[in-house]
Amino acid sequence: xxxxxxxxxxxxxxxxxxxxxxxxxxxxxxxxxxxxxxxxxxxxxxxxxxxxxxxxxxxxxxxxxxxxxxxxxxxxxxxxxxxxxxxxxxxxxxxxxxxxxxxxxxxxxxxxxxxxxxxxxxxxxxxxxxxxxxxxxxxxxxxxxxxxxxxxxxxxxxxxxxxxxxxxxxxxxxxxxxxxxxxxxxxxxxxxxxxxxxxxxxxxxxxxxxxxxxxxxxxxxxxxxxxxxxxxxxxxxxxxxxxxxxxxxxxxxxxxxxxxxxxxxxxxxxxxxxxxxxxxxxxxxxxxxxxxxxxxxxxxxxxxxxxxxxxxxxxxxxxxxxxxxxxxxxxxxxxxxxxxxxxxxxxxxxxxxxxxxxxxxxxxxxxxxxxxxxxxxxxxxxxxxxxxxxxxxxxxxxxxxxxxxxxxxxxxxxxxxxxxxxxxxxxxxxxxxxxxxxxxxxxxxxxxxxxxxxxxxxxxxxxxxxxxxxxxxxxxxxxxxxxxxxxxxxxxxxxxxxxxxxxxxxxxxxxxxxxxxxxxxxxxxxxxxxxxxxxxxxxxxxxxxxxxxxxxxxxxxxxxxxxxxxxxxxxxxxxxxxxxxxxxxxxxxxxxxxxxxxxxxxxxxxxxxxxxxxxxxxxxxxxxxxxxxxxxxxxxxxxxxxxxxxxxxxxxxxxxxxxxxxxxxxxxxxxxxxxxxxxxxxxxxxxxxxxxxxxxxxxxxxxxxxxxxxxxxxxxxxxxxxxxxxxxxxxxxxxxxxxxxxxxxxxxxxxxxxxxxxxxxxxxxxxxxxxxxxxxxxxxxxxxxxxxxxxxxxxxxxxxxxxxxxxxxxxxxxxxxxxxxxxxxxxxxxxxxxxxxxxxxxxxxxxxxxxxxxxxxxxxxxxxxxxxxxxxxxxxxxxxxxxxxxxxxxxxxxxxxxxxxxxxxxxxxxxxxxxxxx
RNA sequence: GGGCGCGUAGCUCAGCGGGAGAGCACUUCCUUGACAUGGAAGGGGUCACAGGUUCGAUCCCUGUCGCGCCCACCA
Numbered sequence: 001x002x003x004x005x006x007x008x009x010x011x012x013x014x015x016x017x018x019x020x021x022x023x024x025x026x027x028x029x030x031x032x033x034x035x036x037x038x039x040x041x042x043x044x045x046x047x048x049x050x051x052x053x054x055x056x057x058x059x060x061x062x063x064x065x066x067x068x069x070x071x072x073x074x075x076x077x078x079x080x081x082x083x084x085x086x087x088x089x090x091x092x093x094x095x096x097x098x099x100x101x102x103x104x105x106x107x108x109x110x111x112x113x114x115x116x117x118x119x120x121x122x123x124x125x126x127x128x129x130x131x132x133x134x135x136x137x138x139x140x141x142x143x144x145x146x147x148x149x150x151x152x153x154x155x156x157x158x159x160x161x162x163x164x165x166x167x168x169x170x171x172x173x174x175x176x177x178x179x180x181x182x183x184x185x186x187x188x189x190x191x192x193x194x195x196x197x198x199x200x201x202x203x204x205x206x207x208x209x210x211x212x213x214x215x216x217x218x219x220x221x222x223x224x225x226x227x228x229x230x231x232x233x234x235x236x237x238x239x240x241x242x243x244x245x246x247x248x249x250x251x252x253x254x255x256x257x258x259x260x261x262x263x264x265x266x267x268x269x270x271x272x273x274x275x276x277x278x279x280x281x282x283x284x285x286x287x288x289x290x291x292x293x294x295x296x297x298x299x300x301x302x303x304x305x306x307x308x309x310x311x312x313x314x315x316x317x318x319x320x321x322x323x324x325x326x327x328x329x330x331x332x333x334x335x336x337x338x339x340x341x342x343x344x345x346x347x348x349x350x351x352x353x354x355x356x357x358x359x360x361x362x363x364x365x366x367x368x369x370x371x372x373x374x375x376x377x378x379x380x381x382x383x384x385x386x387x388x389x390x391x392x393x394x395x396x397x398x399x400x401x402x403x404x405x406x407x408x409x410x411x412x413x414x415x416x417x418x419x420x421x422x423x424x425x426x427x428x429x430x431x432x433x434x435x436x437x438x439x440x441x442x443x444x445x446x447x448x449x450x451x452x453x454x455x456x457x458x459x460x461x462x463x464x465x466x467x468x469x470x471x472x473x474x475x476x477x478x479x480x481x482x483x484x485x486x487x488x489x490x491x492x493x494x495x496x497x498x499x500x501x502x503x504x505x506x507x508x509x510x511x512x513x514x515x516x517x518x519x520x521x522x523x524x525x526x527x528x529x530x531x532x533x534x535x536x537x538x539x540x541x542x543x544x545x546x547x548x549x550x551x552x553x554x555x556x557x558x559x560x561x562x563x564x565x566x567x568x569x570x571x572x573x574x575x576x577x578x579x580x581x582x583x584x585x586x587x588x589x590x591x592x593x594x595x596x597x598x599x600x601x602x603x604x605x606x607x608x609x610x611x612x613x614x615x616x617x618x619x620x621x622x623x624x625x626x627x628x629x630x631x632x633x634x635x636x637x638x639x640x641x642x643x644x645x646x647x648x649x650x651x652x653x654x655x656x657x658x659x660x661x662x663x664x665x666x667x668x669x670x671x672x673x674x675x676x677x678x679x680x681x682x683x684x685x686x687x688x689x690x691x692x693x694x695x696x697x698x699x700x701x702x703x704x705x706x707x708x709x710x711x712x713x714x715x716x717x718x719x720x721x722x723x724x725x726x727x728x729x730x731x732x733x734x735x736x737x738x739x740x741x742x743x744x745x746x747x748x749x750x751x752x753x754x755x756x757x758x759x760x761x762x763x764x765x766x767x768x769x770x771x772x773x774x775x776x777x778x779x780x781x782x783x784x785x786x787x788x789x790x791x792x793x794x795x796x797x798x799x800x801x802x803x804x805x806x807x808x809x810x811x812x813x814x815x816x817x818x819x820x821x822x823x824x825x826x827x828x829x830x831x832x833x834x835x836x837x838x839x840x841x842x843x844x845x846x847x848x849x850x851x852x853x854x855x856x857x858x859x860x861x862x863x864x865x866x867x868x869x870x871x872x873x874x875x876x877x878x879x880x881x882x883x884x885x886x887x888x889x890x891x892x893x894x895x896x897x898x899x900x901x902x903x904x905x906x907x908x909x910x911x912x913x914x915x916x917x918x
Numbered sequence: 919g920g921g922c923g924c925g926u927a928g929c930u931c932a933g934c935g936g937g938a939g940a941g942c943a944c945u946u947c948c949u950u951g952a953c954a955u956g957g958a959a960g961g962g963g964u965c966a967c968a969g970g971u972u973c974g975a976u977c978c979c980u981g982u983c984g985c986g987c988c989c990a991c992c993a
């Protein structure tokens with residue numbers, strides 16, 4: 001006996017009251033690393049089913065934001081779940097070189113340190129400098145992901161600019177070029193005048209601007225070029241482009257302008273004669289119905305210009321300043337005297353020029369009207385400056401051709417989106433896909449493998465040598481070449497991520513084993529940037545889809561539902577939350593809130609609540625330790641005899657089934673909820689309370705079984721919660737593993753519970769009754785203000801045989817939790833007793849001396865009223881022939897049973913009311 | 919202009935054809951040998967509004983209002 005007490009005393013000092021997340025997390029991370037727990041291809045997983053996910057590679061410049069936290073929590077939940085289910089898991093980590101973002105960071109750093117800028121230092125030195133930056137301060141996010149608990153195989157970390165991935169990029173570019181799926185073209189592109197590079201359609205964001213619509217009068221001229229006195233009015237939001245106008249367009253059917261079709265106007269400020277053309281593009285409903293055409297500076301006008309063979313006059317330089325002096329296209333057919341004022345704008349910024357043009361037009365009496373006008377103006381998503389449509393040579397991917405198999409794969413179900421609603425978005429975009437501009441006028445990135453001969457002939461090749469060999473063959477002699485200066489869009493290499501990280505273009509064992517990957521978990525904001533492009537590239541180069549499931553999670557937004565962004569200042573830092581509440585609490589919150597199809601508005605009160613959940617679990621384990629609930633070698637839960645133990649095991653089996661099913665269906669919130677409810681509301685609230693009298697009791701066998709069961713279920717809880725709360729569960733696993741049979745492995749590698757056979761309906765029914773009795777009595781005591789410490793007798797009236805058996809079997813527990821002095825049976829309730837109907841008996845509490853009769857009468861009346869209202873609804877339902885004819889028999893039967901029970905309870909309440917009043 | 923989604927307890931959110939739920943907040947009681955980051959009990963909701971389908975609608979359909987997001991070439 002004293003030995004047990006000693007053991008308890010020793011045990012009691014082992015665990016602190018609270019889980020020290022900050023200290024433990026680091027130690028646990030190190031333990032996982034030590035165990036190689038996250039390595040793919042572990043010897044113990046030989047022959048196991050592979051499970052692979054690739055991480056959406058964070059930018060090398062990035063630091064963990066709340067979106068990453070959600071994204072990686074969900075991925076980690078899946079990986080840990082599958083790892084525990086015995087699969088050979090590869091969660092492939094890595095980072096993206098993030099062309100513009102990284103180049104920006106380094107350029108800013110150079111400026112801050114007052115060092116020579118990029119152009120002064122030259123390309124080679126600058127790129128070396130970027131690599132140095134990367135080695136020194138890039139990739140902080142890896143450590144931050146580890147703090148979150150991400151179970152990536154960190155030994156396989158890749159970088160989109162590393163040697164292998166660069167080889168994949170090269171191979172893909174050259175192959176697509178030779179297949180005619182990459183080509184060079186001169187057309188309007190989205191030009192970023194700040195970063196001095198082309199960007200893709202996706203990198204352009206429309207920004208709502210309150211601008212103006214200026215109406216200008218252009219003088220009509222006759223065949224001899226003399227002004228007729230008539231004017232045609234055009235409206236524009238961009239007055240400075242007037243200088244590049246090469247036509248005015250009217251609708252062919254517009255009677256207002258029919259007589260002007262084929263005539264000319266003299267372009268104000270410039271003096272150029274330009275035609276009035278008829279084109280469907282012109283919308284009679286908009287503006288004046290006549291529209292100025294500037295083919296070199298507007299995507300629509302470009303098309304109009306092509307249709308009518310109009311000249312294209314580019315009036316802007318790369319930095320969006322006016323380029324007029326020496327501009328042959330601009331000067332063609334222009335009298336320099338007449339255009340002197342305009343030429344004075346040379347070198348001015350576009351917005352300065354805009355004001356000047358408006359002012360000048362007003363002076364000349366050619367400004368007909370200015371009206372306020374709301375419009376959306378394209379901005380660069382990173383530079384945040386107004387994007388210019390600008391005429392340049394760029395490289396394009398024939399996305400439409402690559403899209404066809406990508407569309408088919410989803411239509412045929414080879415890849416599924418979860419939630420399915422995103423498939424529509426995916427189809428919509430791919431059905432209308434435009435050529436993808438992949439060249440960027442940057443230095444940091446994969447340089448385009450194209451070389452130019454002296455006459456401009458292009459040689460696309462795998463290497464400098466190959467290009468020169470091709471050139472020599474082409475020209476018949478060795479010929480000097482210059483390499484294309486441009487680099488590829490960052491997303492070009494990201495598009496290859498699922499197979500390039502596995503070793504492609506080499507046929508590596510990893511590629512064979514893990515490709516196609518199982519699931520991609522990502523945010524819907526990059527469905528076009530990334531998901532669709534991986535589908536296109538994956539299918540084209542491997543012939544297989546890159547992933548079978550795509551789980552699109554929501555965005556984490558601020559409380560107003562706004563996307564979090566640094567510029568808005570509404571970001572929540574997950575690392576701060578981890579410091580404050582622990583990684584487990586943050587993870588559990590994110591998983592619990594990750595309901596499909598809805599954005600997450602994060603409330604810290606919920607994180608706090610789930611931190612408390614961790615504390616609850618911790619203390620349950622502490623309680624178990626205090627009560628000698630050690631793990632028992634060879635313990636078989638299927639052989640437990642006590643109903644209490646069979647019940648908790650059965651409930652555990654239910655919880656495991658629920659969590660498993662929910663995770664298989666990517667229903668993270670349901671999975672977290674099911675685990676939470678079992679641990680707190682069943683295991684802690686009831687089972688451990690029920691176990692207390694057993695631990696304090698004399699039945700050694702029952703006690704031992706209950707101790708073993710507690711330890712067993714606690715083990716199972718750790719497993720069940722591990723995908724969500726890896727740190728605290730791993731720590732508990734270690735603590736409980738310190739005694740008893742040795743652990744086979746860390747929890748991260750332990751098996752997922754397999755307990756379906758422990759289900760026991762009879763035990764569940766019995767404990768449901770016990771819980772109902774206790775809850776009912778507690779409620780009564782509280783409502784009647786019975787002092788919490790007071791104990792009273794319980795009399796079970798008209799108890800069925802089963803109720804008698806149960807009451808006897810659970811006597812100790814009932815007395816303790818219901819605060820009964822003793823439990824008796826009677827055919828009639830004692831005088832003045834408070835009564836509560838239960839299945840199979842009426843619980844009577846002789847409280848006459850303790851309670852207020854009027855309060856009890858009120859309670860009974862209120863309770864009865866509720867029951868009768870409820871019963872009334874069911875009665876009218878059952879009186880409805882339509883219901884009886886058409887509802888399913890199960891529903892009708894259930895309704896009848898519920899009604900009968902309600903009526904019985906209401907009747908007993910009436911009896912009690914009569915008795916107390918009489 | 920197209921498309922998607924959302925309006926459920928004071929707040930943040932689940933649920934979604936047959937008995938309105940969670941966390942936090944609130945009220946009352948409890949420092950009883952796991953846990954006060956706790957325990958017990960309780961208050962609080964015509965499930966945005968209006969029609970329709972159905973025996974039955976918070977849930978399905980239509981419309982209205984409010985909010986958010988995505989796509990699109992609006993002079």
